[in-house]
Amino acid sequence: MAGFGQYLKDTRSELRHVAWPTRTQTLVYTILVAAISIVVALYLGLFDFLFTSGLSRVLEVLPSYDPNAITITQEPADSAAPTDTPAEGASDTTAEPAPTFDIPGAPSGQ
Numbered sequence: 001m002a003g004f005g006q007y008l009k010d011t012r013s014e015l016r017h018v019a020w021p022t023r024t025q026t027l028v029y030t031i032l033v034a035a036i037s038i039v040v041a042l043y044l045g046l047f048d049f050l051f052t053s054g055l056s057r058v059l060e061v062l063p064s065y066d067p068n069a070i071t072i073t074q075e076p077a078d079s080a081a082p083t084d085t086p087a088e089g090a091s092d093t094t095a096e097p098a099p100t101f102d103i104p105g106a107p108s109g110q
Contacts, residue, residue, distance in 0.1 A: 069104045070101060076097075
């Protein structure tokens with residue numbers, strides 16, 4: 001416990017050597033920090049506004065995408081009518097056609 005007491009004495013001794021700012025200096029530095037903070041906030045806010053506005057204008061020019069407008073259709077099988085169950089031991093070799101997607105405004109695949 002003697003070590004902690006010595007630590008407190010040394011700390012108090014060091015604090016006597018500190019050059020504390022005057023009341024006027026403290027007020028000036030506080031106002032300076034607040035003013036610089038406000039200027040930086042306005043600067044960053046301005047660029048944020050400009051970039052956001054510019055990006056939204058660019059996105060308005062681009063064609064819109066509506067995920068609800070996508071329709072999925074399945075084309076019927078070629079020839080034979082489907083059977084309920086394949087014969088015992090036989091494998092079902094008829095392949096289902098791939099679904100097609102219709103996206104309005106998108107170029108059609110040729």
